[in-house]
Amino acid sequence: MRIVALAGGIGGARFLRGLKEAVAPGDEITVIGNTGDDIHLFGLKVCPDLDTVMYTLGGGIHEDQGWGRADETWSVKEEMKAYGVGPEWFGLGDRDFATHIVRTQMISAGYPLSAVTEALCDRWQPGVRLIPMSDDRVETHVRITDGQGTRAVHFQEYWVRLHAAVDAEAIIPVGADTAKPAPGVLEAVAAADVILLPPSNPVVSIGTVLAVPGIRQAVASAAAPVVGLSPIVGGAPVRGMADKVLAAVGVDTTAEAVARYYGADLLDGWLVDTSDADAVQGVEEAGIRCRAVPLMMTDVPATAAMARTALELAAEVRG
Amino acid sequence: MRIVALAGGIGGARFLRGLKEAVAPGDEITVIGNTGDDIHLFGLKVCPDLDTVMYTLGGGIHEDQGWGRADETWSVKEEMKAYGVGPEWFGLGDRDFATHIVRTQMISAGYPLSAVTEALCDRWQPGVRLIPMSDDRVETHVRITDGQGTRAVHFQEYWVRLHAAVDAEAIIPVGADTAKPAPGVLEAVAAADVILLPPSNPVVSIGTVLAVPGIRQAVASAAAPVVGLSPIVGGAPVRGMADKVLAAVGVDTTAEAVARYYGADLLDGWLVDTSDADAVQGVEEAGIRCRAVPLMMTDVPATAAMARTALELAAEVRG
Numbered sequence: 133m134r135i136v137a138l139a140g141g142i143g144g145a146r147f148l149r150g151l152k153e154a155v156a157p158g159d160e161i162t163v164i165g166n167t168g169d170d171i172h173l174f175g176l177k178v179c180p181d182l183d184t185v186m187y188t189l190g191g192g193i194h195e196d197q198g199w200g201r202a203d204e205t206w207s208v209k210e211e212m213k214a215y216g217v218g219p220e221w222f223g224l225g226d227r228d229f230a231t232h233i234v235r236t237q238m239i240s241a242g243y244p245l246s247a248v249t250e251a252l253c254d255r256w257q258p259g260v261r262l263i264p265m266s267d268d269r270v271e272t273h274v275r276i277t278d279g280q281g282t283r284a285v286h287f288q289e290y291w292v293r294l295h296a297a298v299d300a301e302a303i304i305p306v307g308a309d310t311a312k313p314a315p316g317v318l319e320a321v322a323a324a325d326v327i328l329l330p331p332s333n334p335v336v337s338i339g340t341v342l343a344v345p346g347i348r349q350a351v352a353s354a355a356a357p358v359v360g361l362s363p364i365v366g367g368a369p370v371r372g373m374a375d376k377v378l379a380a381v382g383v384d385t386t387a388e389a390v391a392r393y394y395g396a397d398l399l400d401g402w403l404v405d406t407s408d409a410d411a412v413q414g415v416e417e418a419g420i421r422c423r424a425v426p427l428m429m430t431d432v433p434a435t436a437a438m439a440r441t442a443l444e445l446a447a448e449v450r451g
Numbered sequence: 452m453r454i455v456a457l458a459g460g461i462g463g464a465r466f467l468r469g470l471k472e473a474v475a476p477g478d479e480i481t482v483i484g485n486t487g488d489d490i491h492l493f494g495l496k497v498c499p500d501l502d503t504v505m506y507t508l509g510g511g512i513h514e515d516q517g518w519g520r521a522d523e524t525w526s527v528k529e530e531m532k533a534y535g536v537g538p539e540w541f542g543l544g545d546r547d548f549a550t551h552i553v554r555t556q557m558i559s560a561g562y563p564l565s566a567v568t569e570a571l572c573d574r575w576q577p578g579v580r581l582i583p584m585s586d587d588r589v590e591t592h593v594r595i596t597d598g599q600g601t602r603a604v605h606f607q608e609y610w611v612r613l614h615a616a617v618d619a620e621a622i623i624p625v626g627a628d629t630a631k632p633a634p635g636v637l638e639a640v641a642a643a644d645v646i647l648l649p650p651s652n653p654v655v656s657i658g659t660v661l662a663v664p665g666i667r668q669a670v671a672s673a674a675a676p677v678v679g680l681s682p683i684v685g686g687a688p689v690r691g692m693a694d695k696v697l698a699a700v701g702v703d704t705t706a707e708a709v710a711r712y713y714g715a716d717l718l719d720g721w722l723v724d725t726s727d728a729d730a731v732q733g734v735e736e737a738g739i740r741c742r743a744v745p746l747m748m749t750d751v752p753a754t755a756a757m758a759r760t761a762l763e764l765a766a767e768v769r770g
Contacts, residue, residue: 175556207524211549215574217556226545230530233548237494237536255534 133159135443136324136356138265140166140337141181142198143363143371143429145188147330150435152189152259154443161260162320164347166332167245168265168272168305168340171288173222174212176232177239180288181337182249182264183231190256192227198371201227221293246314263320265341268311272336274380275302287336296373300380303335308343313350321350326446328439329360329399331370331427334390335377342398352398357446359401360394361438362387365427366407388414396420401445403427403438421449452478454762455643455675457584459485459656460500461517462682462690462748464507466649469754471508471578473762480579481639483666485651486564487584487591487624487659490607492541493531495551496558499607500656501568501583502550509575511546517690520546540612565633582639584660587630591655593699594621606655615692619699622654627662632669640669645765647758648679648718650689650746653709654696661717671717676765678720679713680757681706684746685726707733715739720764722746722757740768 135155137148148163155161166181180199187193187201194200204225213220224232231252238248244267253262272287276298284304290296321327332338342348351358364387369375375385383393387404388411394402396419404411405427415422423445429435454474458467467482474480485500499518506512506520513519523544532539543551550571557567563586572581591606595617603623609615640646651657661667670677683706688694694704702712706723707730713721715738723730724746734741742764748754 174552175559176552205524205526205545207545208527208549208552211546212553215549215553215571217553226524226526226548227530229545229548229552230527230534233493233495233527234531234534234536240494252534 133325134320134323135159135161135326135328136164136320137161137328137330138164138166138332138338138341139181139185139330140332141169141184144181144330144332144337145185145193146198146429147332147361147435147439148185148260149188150429150432150437151328151439153432153436154439162316162324163260163262164317164320164341165262165264166337166340168270168308168336169287170269170271171222171286173219173224174217176229176236178224178232179235179245179264182262183228185262186249186253186256186258189258189260190253192256200225204228219293222288244314246316261320263316264314265317265347266311266344267314268307270305270307270311270340270344272340273304273306274300274377275304276300291373296376300376303339303377303380305340305343308340309345311344313344313346318346318350321347321354324354324356326443327351327354327356327358328442328446329358329394331361331363331429333363333372333374333377334393335374335381348398357400357449358398359403359442359446359449360391360399361403361427361442362390362405362408364390365405370428387411391415391420391422392418400449401442403442403445421445452644453481453639453642454478454645454647455481455483455639456647456649457483457485457651457657457660457670458500458504458649459651460488460503463500463649463651463656464504464512465517465748466651466680466754466758467504467579468507469748469751469756470647470758472751472755473758481635481643482579482581483636483639483660484568484581484583485656485659487589487627487655488606489588489590490541490605492538492543493536495548495555497543497551498554498564498583501581502547504581505568505572505575505577508577508579509572511575519544523547538612541607563633565635580639582635583633584636584666585630585663586633587626589624589626589630589659589663591659592623592625593619593696594623595619610692615695619695622658622696622699624659624662627659628664630663632663632665637665637669640666640673643673643675645762646670646673646675646677647761647765648677648713650680650682650748652682652691652693652696653712654693654700667717676719676768677717678722678761678765678768679710679718680722680746680761681709681724681727683709684724689747706730710734710739710741711737719768720761722761722764740764
C-alpha cells in the first residue's frame with residue numbers, strides 16, 4: 133500500500149511515528165513536508181518542519197522538546213550572543229547547526245531542496261520518503277498589529293518570539309503563488325492508495341502545503357481516499373497555537389469547523405476525538421465520513437491506534 | 452609610538468602578546484595579518500591566522516593547542532562526520548564555527564574582510580588594531596609530488612592533513628599578484644615608528660603578506676626601522692615546519708639564511724637566538740644589524756623581553 137501524508141512539524145512527526153507502527157511490512161509512506169516555516173538565519177537555510185520529521189523518525193529528536201536534537205550542546209548560540217549577532221529567540225543547537233550548514237552548502241552548490249533533503253535522510257533513515265512540498269522558497273508571514281503598528285512578521289517570529297500572543301490578522305504564504313510542487317509530490321499523490329492529513333496545523337502547516345499551486349487539486353482529485361485527523365480537541369489545539377491562526381482565516385477552533393475548512397471536496401473522512409463526538413453529525417452533514425476515537429498522541433501505541441483507525445476509515449470510504 | 456607588526460598564526464600571536472607587555476601606555480600596535488592560509492570549509496570563510504591573533508590577544512585561545520578556542524565543544528564536527536561531509540582533517544570546534552558563521556554572513560552581506568575583522572575584534576578587544584593584509588582572496592597553495600602525481604594542494608591541506616611530510620616543491624600564493632592591500636595597511640606602514648617581523652613563518656606567513664603588491668615596497672621604503680626575529684633556532688624551526696617551505700624557496704633553515712631571504716633592503720635589524728651567535732657576523736656582513744638574545748617564547752615575560760630587545764634594536768638602527 134502506498135500512503136501519502138502531508139505533514140507539519142511536531143504533531144505531524146509524532147503522528148508519522150505511529151503510522152510507521154500501524155502499516156504492514158512493504159507499505160510505503162511518502163511524506164510531503166511543509167517548508168513554509170523555513171527561515172534564513174545566520175546565513176543558513178533552516179527547515180524546522182522537515183528536520184522535525186527527519187529527526188523524529190530517524191531517532192535524533194529531543195523527545196521532551198519535540199524539536200531539535202537529543203544530547204544537544206549550545207556553544208554556537210552562546211558565541212553568537214557574545215558577538216551580538218541575533219536573533220536570540222530562535223533556538224539552534226550545535227548539532228542542529230550542522231544540519232543547516234550541510235543543507236546550505238548543498239543548496240549553494242546548486243542542489244534543489246528535495247535533493248538535499250534526500251541526502252540528509254540518507255543519514256537519518258527515517259523509514260519514509262520525505263519530500264519538501266516545493267523546491268521554491270515559500271515563507272509564511274503573519275500580519276499583526278502591535279505597538280509598532282501593523283506589519284507582517286515571519287511565522288517563526290510570530291510563533292517562537294511572540295508566542296502567538298498577538299492576534300494574527302492574516303496568514304500570508306509569501307512565494308506560494310508561484311511555487312511549484314517539488315519533483316515527486318504530484319506523482320506520489322496520484323499513485324497513492326491512501327492520503328492522510330495528520331493532526332498538524334490546518335492553516336500554517338497543511339494549509340501551506342495545499343497552497344502550493346497544483347497540490348490541493350491533486351489531493352482533491354486523487355483516486356485515493358483522503359482522511360484527516362483533527363488537531364482540535366475539545367475546542368482547543370492539542371498543542372501549539374492553532375486557534376490564533378484559525379481565527380486569522382475566520383475558522384472556529386472546533387473539530388467540525390476545521391473539517392469544513394478543509395472541505396468535502398478535499399476530505400473523504402475525518403477523525404475527531406471522543407470528547408468531540410457531538411461534532412460527528414455536523415461533519416457528516418458536510419459530506420465527510422466522520423468517527424470519534426481517542427486522538428491524544430500520548431505515546432507511540434496510542435498514536436499507532438489513531439493511524440490504524442484512519443487507515444480503516446480510508447478503506448471504509450473507498451468502499 | 453606607533454608599532455606595526457606583520458603576523459602569521461601561533462608564533463606571531465604569541466609574540467604579539469609579549470609585545471603588548473613590552474610597550475609603553477599610549478603606544479599603538481597595528482597588526483597586518485596573513486590571510487594566505489584562509490580556507491573555505493563547509494561554505495564558510497575560515498581565517499586561521501587572523502583568528503589565532505584575535506583569540507590569543509583577546510583571551511579566548513586554547514592555550515596548549517595554540518589555535519582554536521578554550522572550553523571548546525565539537526558537536527558540529529561530530530555531526531558533519533555523521534553526515535559524511537568532510538574534510539575531517541580540519542579541526543573546527545563549535546565556538547570557532549560561530550566566528551566563521553558571523554564572518555561569512557557579514558561577507559555575504561557585502562562587508563570587506565577588513566570591516567568584518569574589525570567587527571569581530573569589537574567583541575575580543577585584542578588591544579591591537581588587526582587588519583588583514585588584503586580584502587581580496589589570496590590562498591597559498593603548495594606544489595607536491597606524491598602517489599597521486601604532481602599537484603597543488605591548499606596550504607592547510609599540506610600543513611594540517613599531510614603534516615608537511617611530503618616535500619614542498621613550490622609555494623604559490625594564488626591571487627596575491629592581483630590583490631590590493633586592505634584599507635589602512637599602507638597608511639599604517641607609512642606612519643609607523645617601528646616595523647616588526649615576529650618569528651612567524653618567513654615564507655607562508657610573513658612572506659605572503661609581503662607578496663601583496665605594494666606591501667613589501669612600503670615596508671622597505673618606510674621611514675621606520677624594520678626589525679625581525681628569527682623563527683629558526685639552532686637550524687630548526689622553533690615550531691611548525693618552516694624548514695619544508697624554506698626548502699621550497701631554496702633557503703637554508705638557518706637564522707642567517709632567513710635574514711638574507713628577507714634581504715637588507717627590507718630588514719634593518721635581526722635578532723637571532725643566543726645559540727645562533729655565530730650567525731651574527733654573517734647577517735651583519737649582509738648589511739643587517741644583528742644581535743643574539745634568547746628567542747624562546749617560553750612564557751609571556753620571556754616573550755616581552757624579546758619584544759623589548761627588538762624595540763631597542765630598532766631604536767639603535769634608527770640612530
